[in-house]
Amino acid sequence: MGSALHPPDHRAPADDPRTPSDVLPAQVRAAFPALAESTETYLDSAATTQKPGAVIETVRxxxxxxxxxxxxxxxxxxxxxxxxxxxxxxxxxxxxxxxxxxxxxxxxxxxxxxxxxxxxxxxxxxxxxxxxxxxxxxxxxxxxxxxxxxxxxxxxxxxxxxxxxxxxxxxxxxxxxxxxxxxxxxxxxxxxxxxxxxxxxxxxxxxxxxxxxxxxxxxxxxxxxxxxxxxxxxxxxxxxxxxxxxxxxxxxxxxxxxxxxxxxxxxxxxxxxxxxxxxxxxxxxxxxxxxxxxxxxxxxxxxxxxxxxxxxLESFDMATIAAHNRALTLRLIDGLRPIPGLRFLPGPAQAADSTGHGILSFTVDGITAADLGFVLAEYGFLVRTGTHCVPGTAMDRESVRVSTHVYTGLDDIDRFVDRVRTLAEELS
Structure with a gap:
């Protein structure tokens, strides 16, 4: 494990059967002080990313x-x-x-x-x-x-x-x-x-x-x-x-x-x-x-x-980060799709091919996006809600947005899906 100032090489060896999503999060979370000290699950990286210790030290x-x-x-x-x-x-x-x-x-x-x-x-x-x-x-x-x-x-x-x-x-x-x-x-x-x-x-x-x-x-x-x-x-x-x-x-x-x-x-x-x-x-x-x-x-x-x-970012390798976010997005789509009353906004869930870049938005029948976001936060899941800075009436509904990065793990996605499923079932 590298220090917060010098992250280790997180890329899996060529013969490693695990995907980047299996390897990365457990190795990198300690390099982000806010995550290392928090019990919450941060799923709002499209709004702003967490800061590595090296960046914090540079500013200081x-x-x-x-x-x-x-x-x-x-x-x-x-x-x-x-x-x-x-x-x-x-x-x-x-x-x-x-x-x-x-x-x-x-x-x-x-x-x-x-x-x-x-x-x-x-x-x-x-x-x-x-x-x-x-x-x-x-x-x-x-x-x-x-x-x-x-x-x-x-x-x-x-x-x-x-x-x-x-x-x-x-x-x-x-x-x-x-x-x-x-x-x-x-x-x-x-x-x-x-x-x-x-x-x-x-x-x-x-x-x-x-x-x-x-x-x-x-x-x-x-x-x-x-x-x-x-x-x-x-x-x-x-x-x-x-x-x-x-x-x-x-x-x-x-x-x-x-x-x-x-x-x-x-x-x-x-x-x-x-x-x-x-x-x-x-x-x-x-x-x-x-x-x-x-x-x-x-x-x-x-x-x-x-x-x-x-x-x-270069130490993680951008192609590896992209592959990691794709795996997380597909896992999220597969987990959320069967949930009753859950509706996806346009995006990778509607795409003909299996794609994803770490951003997914949805609504759940019977509860506003703002209320759902509040309840999720009570359970430790930090997501963005609203119309997400889309101007005027171009966005016809508010939604919950989940966004990931290299420090997000498959375990985070699975626990999030379980919580949304439980809430949706209670509403239905």
Missing amino acids: DYHAVATANAARGTYPWATALTQQIEAVRRRTARFVGAAHDDEIVFTAGATAALNAVALSWGLTALDDGDEILYGPTDHAANVHPWYLLRDTLARFGRRIELVPYRVLPDGRADTTDIAGKLSRRTRLLTVTHLHHVFGALNSLADIEDRIPGRVVRCYDCSQSGGHLPVDVTALGADFAVFAAHKMFAAPGTGVLYCRRRVHSALRPFLPGGGTDADLTADGFEAGRMPGLLEGGTPNIPGILALGTALGV
Whole structure:
């Protein structure tokens, strides 16, 4: 067993007959202090992941040892932090599959990153009559910025259209509908890579040859980042956003991937100290990436924590984590399906093939999702309930969402299923 600072290699040997789900949880829970000290079963990793001891120590060490500002001084404490942040940028680029380090921008979170796309690209790149294709059941962070962008541009006489696309019964974005709605005015196509309620994985690969080169593609990878392998280059993304706190790191830090082909169209969205730009006699002249979009003092402990978190994720191996979550999801579906009165939302339970990525949502007849979540918490099962930040009336019902990660075990799933079955039987 490794220490909390240095997790062991958790991958099963090639000749080990056990699945990752048999091997992993018993070996890793001790590396997450909140889990090691708790009797509850945490099933809300889509909201935020638990933090390894190594990440906690990284945040503590920044505040306790050689605290300074990065890129602001020439003394050793400051220069060391500057170098460390650039090292995290390089590591992040490799982790998400970016071709170049300058395509990685650190933000205050995934929500801030999506708003940065609207403000740094949308305000200046979109013309009157242009269109944005979006998923109305996506997280509010991937819907509200486009509505605000439309309203802001309208105040200056530019009218853009927001065009919603359909969702299939298995929770995936309907790429046939997307392809049919692409027009000569389409400038942005935004999609959630892994849906935060449905747990469905989206790709535009099957309509790749039907998407014109002028269409900028934006992926919300808030749920896929840190839960399964992500390669933004393979996705064909121009923009992609990640939430560090869903990747074992601390809240208040996000990643915005900006493909080099869009760099020339970007303007600062948060100009200030550190922004790569110049004031000239003729006005404001934008500089180079990523400094162009990184004004102000960064969240230094958050960025350092992200670097540590990526190391922890890599020690587990992302393919192994994805296989683990798939096994847990299938076990959950098989256990819940026979329960009377239980209804699945769109997602892996409706898919034709055996798939799953650690997110599943459902309701039970005779009890509200909020009440069911409260009762489950009384028995030690921590789940998310509600409409899960889907805006407006796009989500027609509240639900219970179960979400897993590498520290979740088959035993957790089995005990959870037993409890839901007992409650459903009592209600019926």
